[in-house]
């Protein structure tokens with residue numbers, strides 16, 4: 001729309017309902033539409049589970065589901081963990097402790113300015129299957145990678161591939177080539193996240209292919 005100089009529609013807000021809404025893309029939407037851009041998180045099985053309120057907090061819709069998070073060993077955790085959902089209302093196919101494959105960190109909201117009380121998520125961290133690991137085996141979620149990339153305005157799409165325990169290939173799509181200084185800055189921020197023993201190769205590419213189901217994969221481990 002921006003390239004073709006099409007004016008935005010007169011709507012009150014934009015909601016994002018795809019996988020991980022990249023920081024870079026959210027900035028572009030806000031700049032273009034000039035109205036609130038709110039994130040929605042849901043799954044095909046439960047439809048909407050969380051929605052961002054006007055104050056920027058992401059709240060659980062508590063009426064239809066019970067939610068919890070578990071760590072890699074299936075134990076309940078208050079840290080970033082896999083979201084587990086139990087449905088109350090689906091009488092045809094009740095789902096009990098359904099593993100969503102998505103990573104979030106839950107917390108209790110006493111009372112938000114919007115009036116909500118209950119469980120919220122700090123943010124959606126991405127798919128568990130797309131996580132990578134640092135040199136010392138610490139979990140790195142797609143959102144953590146995205147936080148760094150969002151600070152580099154020239155990158156429109158990207159993908160981080162973990163090739164081995166300490167080597168990574170970062171592919172990116174950009175209208176303009178990054179300068180040596182910008183590349184060095186990005187690599188330094190990756191090293192801070194993944195560990196200083198890790199090495200990164202940057203590759204400028206024409207496009208980032210989507211998965212078979214049409215989803216945009218932010219990061220993954222080579223099999």
Ligand SMILES: [Zn+2]
Nearest residue numbers: 053057112114
């Ligand atoms: Zn709120």
